[in-house]
Amino acid sequence: MDTLPSQPPESPITPTPEPVRRRGLLGGLARDFFGTIVPALIIALLIHVFLAQATRVYGQSMEPNLHTDERLVIEKLSYRFHGPRRGDVVVLHDPSGGTELLIKRVIALPGERVMITDGRVYVDGVALDEPYAQQPTQGGGRTWLVPPFEVFVMGDNRSASRDSRSFGTAPLDIILGHAIFRYWPVEQIGVVR
Secondary structure, eight states: OOOOOOOOOOOOOOOOOOOOOOOOHHHHHHHHIIIIIHHHHHHHHHIIIIIEEEEEOOSSTTTTTSOTTOEEEEEOSGGGTSOOOTTOEEEEEOTTSOSSEEEEEEEEOTTOEEEEETTEEEETTEEOOOTTOOSOOOOTTEEEEOOTTEEEEEOSSGGGOOSHHHHOOEEGGGEEEEEEEEEESGGGOEEOO
């Protein structure tokens, strides 16, 4: 009987370990930053520029409807399709060149004539129904003709508002948006009227 030469027992094959690929701490952070944070910032910026933004009320010109330190959301999209409407509460840059933002109510539209007589506001000879104004409107005996692409704005607190009665009409291109929602203080959450 022939015997076969003895062969060494087969040893299990163990693969050669691949080098462990570790992302460097900086590489991982950079990838996360550019993959997650940058797109989120871009989306937030686009929303802020084109759709909506938060703002804070300063001063008493819109009392009793809006008060200092209340927080509002203003939407910016609708005015790309149509102009402001009478009664809209808008946030605008100061037409007289100041750096602060103003919040006012649209009283008259392009082509309309505003007149204040006996504490009442008239637009094209018709007295406005203004349930938001709590006191007579000062500035009697004056009239304004609203030019194209501009609006006449006033604060609801007529005795404490710097508005179109002092700085004139406001061009549409300085209006940031329409104040639509109050989110602070919590007990006042709701639609801006």
